[in-house]
């Protein structure tokens with residue numbers, strides 16, 4: 001059987017603000033994971049529209065399309081095209097799970113929730129010519145799953161071909177997060193077996209890894225054993241974790257020993273009211289600065305995530321947030337306008353409060369205001385969002401935030417990482433055009449090499465020890 005898997009481009013990937021590099025980072029791991037369930041006789045192509053043209057002249061037997069909210073309309077167009085040609089089309093992903101009724105008319109079968117249990121069942125049904133209209137994920141596990149079909153990934157088209165996911169979901173329940181919508185009616189956080197995760201790491205060439213797990217430190221036992229197993233593998237890696245997980249116990253030290261060099265941290269907001277509104281309990285009464293200092297003392301760079309537009313935000317929130325990031329030596333900041341994704345608690349709350357202004361999913365890209373705001377106008381919110389990006393990544397602020405570190409190596413590392421990421425668009429574009437992006441990996445690996453903490457940082461780190469016993 002001929003199978004085609006497609007990741008349609010997100011709409012924002014084609015906006016005038018599009019930074020092509022931002023959409024050429026990671027290969028479509030979810031589709032490559034599902035491809036592993038196909039049989040050896042099947043011929044498979046995997047196309048990611050972010051990095052290549054989707055060829056619409058073929059006639060596959062089965063088309064698998066992954067749908068996010070801002071590629072939904074495009075995904076439906078691809079689906080309609082292939083159904084007209086007589087292909088069997090299946091749709092799955094976050095948006096299909098949130099709005100199955102919307103997706104269903106464009107598909108022969110749809111998938112609700114993660115696909116590791118339902119896709120193999122579908123393949124069996126399809127072979128027996130009895131496929132169902134809907135597949136609901138109920139039995140959730142990623143233990144003993146077959147190895148990801150990395151042979152389908154065109155590595156040279158991505159800056160970070162070694163992306164990897166060893167868990168699904170997250171133990172927390174922030175009300176704006178898609179996670180609960182995707183994993184409803186079943187387990188919403190589970191991991192691979194440590195041995196399988198280590199074997200997957202071992203199969204990846206080079207040194208650099210990017211864990212795309214929502215919260216790599218979410219299961220302390222699993223993460224601790226994983227980091228123990230990674231010691232001596234000579235890896236450098238990036239991943240995501242919460243403020244709480246940085247401050248609790250000594251997991252973060254273990255991660256640093258295993259090669260953690262940069263962490264995506266969801267600070268989101270400084271307002272306790274906003275944290276409560278968002279059900280982000282894991283950040284409440286947590287000392288953000290303490291978390292920052294602890295990461296820096298371990299030589300770990302920080303990608304801080306911040307949300308604008310929560311009900312307690314006023315017009316000063318942008319400056320406050322940017323200043324805090326610069327003064328605390330945050331390496332990169334990711335700003336978002338609050339977005340009520342369908343299926344989330346936030347969306348239900350806003351619907352019941354009659355606060356949703358737009359149902360054009362293309363606007364749900366965290367750059368547009370799609371709801372009635374409280375203390376700030378929609379115009380001021382969008383303006384402040386763009387201002388924050390411009391300001392944080394101004395040369396003067398890149399210098400200033402780099403200088404917040406105590407060791408020269410950490411300062412240089414910060415400076416080259418931030419400026420390299422944001423200030424050399426033409427170079428990135430050339431690398432993408434010439435299909436040489438993957439050649440930048442050794443540069444990234446050397447920037448992520450270990451920084452020895454300064455005496456001051458070691459002293460600071462020892463002051464944290466009493467907290468670690470909590």
Ligand code: SF4
Nearest residue numbers: 170172173174177214
């Ligand atoms: S901590 Fe992050 S991944 Fe987990 S529920 Fe909150 S926003 Fe989602």
